[in-house]
Amino acid sequence: MGDYTAETINDFIHGRFPDAAFTNDDDIFSLGFINSLFAMELVMYIEQKFSVTIPNDELKFDNFRTVNCMAELVHRQALPAVGQ
Amino acid sequence: MALMGVVGMGVMGVGVAQNLAQAGHRVVVMDRSADTLEKGRGLLARNFRMSQMFGGPRLDVSAMMNAITLTADLGELATAEIVVENITENFELKRDVYRRLDEICAPDTLFVANTSAIPITKLASVTRRPAQMAGVHFMNPVPLKSVVELIPGYHTSPETLDRVRTLLKEMGKQPIQVKDACGFVSNRVLMLTVNEAAYLVYEGTATADQVDEVFRGCFGHPMGPLETADLIGVDTILYSIQTLYENFADSKYRPCPLLAQMTDAGLHGRKSGRGFYTYNRLTAEA
Ligand SMILES: NC(=O)c1ccc[n+]([C@@H]2O[C@H](COP(=O)([O-])OP(=O)(O)OC[C@H]3O[C@@H](n4cnc5c(N)ncnc54)[C@H](O)[C@@H]3O)[C@@H](O)[C@H]2O)c1
Numbered sequence: 001m002g003d004y005t006a007e008t009i010n011d012f013i014h015g016r017f018p019d020a021a022f023t024n025d026d027d028i029f030s031l032g033f034i035n036s037l038f039a040m041e042l043v044m045y046i047e048q049k050f051s052v053t054i055p056n057d058e059l060k061f062d063n064f065r066t067v068n069c070m071a072e073l074v075h076r077q078a079l080p081a082v083g084q
Numbered sequence: 085m086a087l088m089g090v091v092g093m094g095v096m097g098v099g100v101a102q103n104l105a106q107a108g109h110r111v112v113v114m115d116r117s118a119d120t121l122e123k124g125r126g127l128l129a130r131n132f133r134m135s136q137m138f139g140g141p142r143l144d145v146s147a148m149m150n151a152i153t154l155t156a157d158l159g160e161l162a163t164a165e166i167v168v169e170n171i172t173e174n175f176e177l178k179r180d181v182y183r184r185l186d187e188i189c190a191p192d193t194l195f196v197a198n199t200s201a202i203p204i205t206k207l208a209s210v211t212r213r214p215a216q217m218a219g220v221h222f223m224n225p226v227p228l229k230s231v232v233e234l235i236p237g238y239h240t241s242p243e244t245l246d247r248v249r250t251l252l253k254e255m256g257k258q259p260i261q262v263k264d265a266c267g268f269v270s271n272r273v274l275m276l277t278v279n280e281a282a283y284l285v286y287e288g289t290a291t292a293d294q295v296d297e298v299f300r301g302c303f304g305h306p307m308g309p310l311e312t313a314d315l316i317g318v319d320t321i322l323y324s325i326q327t328l329y330e331n332f333a334d335s336k337y338r339p340c341p342l343l344a345q346m347t348d349a350g351l352h353g354r355k356s357g358r359g360f361y362t363y364n365r366l367t368a369e370a
Contacts (some may be wrong), residue, residue: 035306036225036228037315040130040137041363043137044130056142056145059136060136061136061137061139064137
């Protein structure tokens with residue numbers, strides 16, 4: 001499941017930046033091709049695609065630095081609450 | 085807490101309203117389109133929510149939203165201390181709005197024109213308060229861009245200019261004051277660049293992506309001219325280059341037919357989901 005989430009996010013970024021070379025652990029913001037507008041698109045894409053609402057506290061740059069960070073963020077939201 | 089008025093809730097109006105609310109003002113935003121107001125409400129909520137992603141403070145989203153009133157009635161701006169006008173880049177439309185604002189607003193209300201190219205003196209001439217009007221050319225996205233052009237019109241009073249400077253300081257903006265001329269400094273140059281870039285695509289010399297890559301790769305610009313056109317709005321680019329063409333009566337500003345065709349076809353850039361590039365409709369309205 002982790003792979004699917006990460007691959008989906010990776011595909012989305014590659015769809016917009018076909019020539020960009022990065023791994024799921026690379027800090028994509030340090031590679032220079034991503035700006036703040038794309039960061040906003042990423043948040044919206046992730047929320048729509050995985051049907052999650054990221055809490056305001058989690059809307060921090062650090063959670064979006066790498067594809068794997070984003071995938072973990074998605075998984076944290078998708079975990080069912082204890083006792084449900 | 086002063087009440088600030090914003091007219092027009094498109095790309096710029098949303099950003100100006102957001103920035104004013106974050107500066108601690110109560111804001112009333114007027115647009116003639118109910119759809120735009122509805123969409124604008126969503127964009128405001130999203131932008132406040134994402135503030136931290138852009139190095140801003142963590143914001144209380146509901147407090148920010150409560151500071152902003154949306155309306156389709158210009159009459160609600162009657163008690164505003166300052167009105168920032170950001171409607172479509174079209175002199176006739178702006179003229180009608182300024183005439184009505186002049187009737188509606190208190191005698192001491194100041195008007196700030198946010199325009200890409202229309203001379204401030206020309207806009208001020210349609211009101212009975214040219215001394216109380218100044219131009220501020222905000223950059224897009226407004227809350228993220230800290231430098232603006234400040235343009236006094238021919239009759240703008242020193243008191244008006246001081247008050248507008250104070251407002252800009254509250255909004256975290258550093259003004260560069262330039263004289264009033266069509267397109268000011270920024271768009272006198274930028275609109276020609278974007279227009280020529282559009283010609284390169286129109287004539288088949290290069291694709292949009294190649295043009296932008298030359299600017300990013302060779303010149304180190306963070307964004308190329310055609311991505312910038314999509315961010316600004318392809319329609320707004322066309323109206324601005326038309327304004328330059330008409331004001332200077334100089335053929336060097338001849339608008340690229342591709343810009344006109346894209347505008348007619350609804351390819352307005354990010355705000356419509358497609359321009360020189362295609363955007364995910366769900367995510368594009370930045
Ligand atoms: N887009 C930019 O990057 C940028 C930057 C600086 C300045 N500007 C200038 O700011 C102004 C607004 O640009 P924008 O990009 O927000 O345009 P936009 O097309 O996104 O929005 C314009 C808004 O004005 C509204 N409007 C039109 N006529 C109206 C009327 N009579 N009363 C009330 N509302 C009305 C429309 O419904 C629309 O929502 C223009 O003058 C433009 O040149 C734009």
